[in-house]
Amino acid sequence: MTRELTQLELLRELEPVAEENVHRHLSMAKDWHPHDYVPWDDGRNFAALGGVDWDPTQSQLSDVAKAAMVTNLLTEDNLPSYHRVIAENFSRDGAWGTWVGRWTAEENKHSVVMRDYLVVTRGVDPVALENARMTHMTAGFNPDLQEGLLDAVTYVTFQELATRVSHRNTGRACGDPIADRMLARVAADENLHMMFYRNITGAALDLAPAQAMRAVVKILANFQMPGATMPQFRRNAVLIAKGGIYDLRQHLDDVVLPVLRTWKVFERNDFNGEAETLREELDELLNGLRADAERFEEARDRALARAAERGKVTVR
Template sequence: MPDLTQVQLLTELEPVAEAELNRHLSLAREWHPHDYVPWEEGRNFAAMGGVDWEPEQSQLSEVAKAAMTLNLLTEDNLPSYHREITEYFSPDGAWGTWVGRWTAEENRHAIVMRDYLVVTRGVDPVALENDRMANMTKGAHSDDLYGLLRGVAYVAVQELGTRVSHRNTGKACNDPVADKMLQRIAADENLHMIFYRNICGAALDLAPDQAMEAISNVVTTFEMPGIGMPNFRKMSLVMAKNGIYDIRQHLDDVVWPVLRKWKIFERDDFTGRGAAARDELALWLEKTELDAQRFEEQRDRILAREAAKREWVGV
């Protein structure tokens, strides 16, 4: 049986997209960025007769600064993600309506995070703006080898990963205002994930081998969308070391939940291609489990040495 074309996939899956869109709209809670920002903490910067940012003004730890900056810069690149999604979705009907709604909701996340950081002077606003300009100028570009199927599989994984990252960042901020704000954002990301996850689940029923190949390709080569942003590796390492988002969380809290929902290792409708892709995925999962164990052991050793050093110097 020949593969379904992108047009055929879009047409066959549109009723599912419409149902998922309606479900999303029925569950999405209305909220407003200005309600999550402590405006009374705001004051002018030097250009308006005030004082420019200094590091001691921030109440955030270095871990929280890195996590908030990386998460915000990821949200900032929304125009690139909108373009990418528009390329593999139809601009019409339920597909087009969803893209518009998703874009508007994601933009709201960037608005509230930036307002919070600027008002509370959580990070250097000049450095943040310079990084935003560099990040958005570079943009995000994905491999469209599998088109729609790879796209929905990728965003299903990415949205769940973003939910985990936002939620843990909120806890790391040690600020109830930031925690409440990031809980609200994480709830949105979860609804977004469910839309894409369910579309991908329907695609597995419609074109099992095609969808399985796309899922295997996404999971085994996955990179978060902020990979090209300034200082991404440094900030990611800080987040991983401190339990914001690491390989164990990616595997246990992101990858495995979606694979179980799709019943990847229970399905019996794959032929040679799909079965081979599933086997490839299984090997990756085994390797990544070992990688996660090694990472945890190494992190524990590093944290123990740092704790011992602090005790020795009396900190």
């Protein structure tokens, strides 16, 4: 039986891959500045400075867009927790340390630009937003990463891609070309971040197939977005799913399956023993996700049909 690699051995063996991907990221990343994506001319003082405080009529966003923007922003806000998790499971030295710092700095831009946009355009209640931020960040984020490095890179691979999908669809849902442009820029960052983590996990599948597959199956079986503990997350998640921002079908078709295809999980012939057993478990897990997605779509279609019928009755 192949010996399990320790966390230190995994870090050492995978560091050349991390270094290569840091260089790739820096060559592909585009500099941008949050202030260039905010319509400052729309801004005005609130009551504390002699202006007018927020009221719901000032927002130009739909309920779906507001729920998605708040959820995405509060997710980005919890960056200190994510930095801690990544730093604890990676290293502050060498390529790992360079990535931790660069990734943290880039992610911070996302919360800056989204908050500035929402406050300036009065898209959501800034007091409620700040209260939710305080609650969410005080609770923090503490995922179950018993496998350390491999759990961390696997989780963030799927999470970064899920976030990219959510940001991109939220931009379209806002009905504002400025918001769409802003969130397209944020989504592009998230995609590059996903590629870094995806490539590390892919290399881990070559290096330690059973250990890496253990992480893949565990993360997908228990996957939750990092915003799951924020105030009103369940309500907002339902609105987001019904509104086509992010639902089970998108999670499966736009996030999970593309990553697994890139890793060639079901095409590999170097799996045996535990890795092969875990691949069979993964196949069963995917079948369950497909069934869940179909049930959600059927329920959503029925709800939309009922709503349309009620609309016809109201018109008459």
